[in-house]
Amino acid sequence: MAGLIISGLLALGVVVLLFMVIRIVPQREIYVVERLGKYQSSMDAGLHFLMPFIDRVAYKHSQKEIVRDVPRQSCITKDNIEVSIDGVMYLQVVDPKAASYGVDDYVMAAQQLAQTTLRSVIGKIDLDKTFEERGEINMEVVRAVDEAAQPWGVKVLRYEVADINLPVSIKDAMEKQVRAERERRAVVAESEGERQAAINRSEGDRQAAINRSEGEKQEMINISEGEKMKQINEAEGRAQQIELIATATGEGLRQVAAAVKEDGGQEAVSLRIAEQYVTAFEKVAKESTTMLLPQGLSDIGGTVASLQKVLKTVEKTPA
Template sequence: MLSFLVPLVLVALALFLVVNVIKIVPQGREFTVERFGRYTRTLKPGISILTPFVESIGRRVNMMEQVLDVPQQEVITKDNVSVKVDAIVFIQVMDASLAAYRVDNLMYAITQLAQTNLRTVVGSMELDEVLSQRDQINTRLLSTIDHATGPWGVKVARIEIKDLTPPADITNAMARQMKAERERRAVITEAEGEKQSQIARAEGQKQSAILQAEGRREAAFRDAEAREREAEAEAKATAFVSEAISKGDVNAINYFIAQKYVEAFGDLARSPNAKTVIVPADFAGLTGTVAGVAELVKTLGGADGGTRPAVPPTKPPRGA
């Protein structure tokens, strides 16, 4: 019987030694080693051997980055508005021994530290600043908490405000304010568009007036030029006729008489009060006058380069 118990004791002792002496540390973890209850060293990921009956594993520390949820709490802002706020904290243990022996219940300690500083930061700001400056709140919280957790061997990577909930009446007031602001911007935009439209119309009218004035000036200039040329032509014609009259040419006299005759008869025909136009009995004599005028024109046309042809005397019209 004794011979049977001895091997069992030896096997049990071997298993005990294997379990308590050979330690395998997984990746992302670190184990602290205690010798008679006192910290001596830290085991890194891999296999390690402890001194039997002397050394033991103290704390198993997670070295990976962890997400810590900060519970929601009510915070009173600087302008006495109560808001509900919560956050999340990203932490990573950098020194396993400090995290294991410098603070008890590391996660709870960081949670309480985040809640306290969150109340401090949000309470020092007004509601509008809290709602619009989340990045600033995150930065201030990160700086404060990271500085406080440094002695614990913990690095705070990020802090994010997850939710900010103001009271319902404040939310409704903000919605009305936003609506009023948008309506004000719409009115300003519409007024600005109307202003630009009026400016464009005024500019168009200005350009139109300028173009019309330039057109009238050009037309007046051309009218004046036409009248000048007409006056020059009339002066030349008068000079030729006067010269012909001075030489005793009766056709010249007939020219003036026929011109006045035709003008007077035309005015009589165009008169709005004249319902009946009476043709003179000697109107046929106007034919001879016109013929005399034609001869005079031929005479004046040949005055530049040759001898003027003889113009037979034309009988003036009756009553002329």
């Protein structure tokens, strides 16, 4: 019985000893080992052996990204407006030894430093810029906290402003400002539309006037060209008429002259002259109540003889 108890105690001691000697480190974790209270080594993922009663695992660190909320705090902007801001910070342990012995709680230290840095950054900008320049604010906080966290063996990867709360009065004022700005833009847009419409109308009227003037100009040109062609055609017609009349008259005179030279031509001419003479005085007598008669009107034969004498003179005259 005593032997069984001793055997059990020995087995328990072996199990405890193995537990103290063997350490299995999970993936993405690092164990910091101290020997007699002094830093010995950092164990990566895998199987490791410790010296019992001398070595011990003092700290355990995760190499994953650590996400921590930065508590909400009040900040004063450059234009003296109080805002309430909270954020999210992403950390990662890069030096297990420094993270173990550099600071008591690196997460708390990073959070406090992020808060103080955020208050400093917000105090340098106006309220409107806090909404427009969130990216710049985040970069400033990351730069300041990461520089301060280097001795702690911690890398600050990112910082994001989660929410910005404003006082009710400031919200109302900003809403009024936004409404006023929208109304102003609407008025400007409407006026721009009216101005553009007026410009378009004036351009259309100007183009229509130009088109009308061009049409009237072309119409006048066409009319003048038509008048010109008409006058040319009339002139050419009159010229041709005159030429034809002259040709016909000349031909008639030549025929008359030829007829006069023939036998009995003189008597025919005399008879024709006498007939025309009498017809002319008859016409004058019908058209006028008063008539002056030439001397020797009764002597028609003498008159005809005189006209024949003139005709002969013309015939003898060389052409």
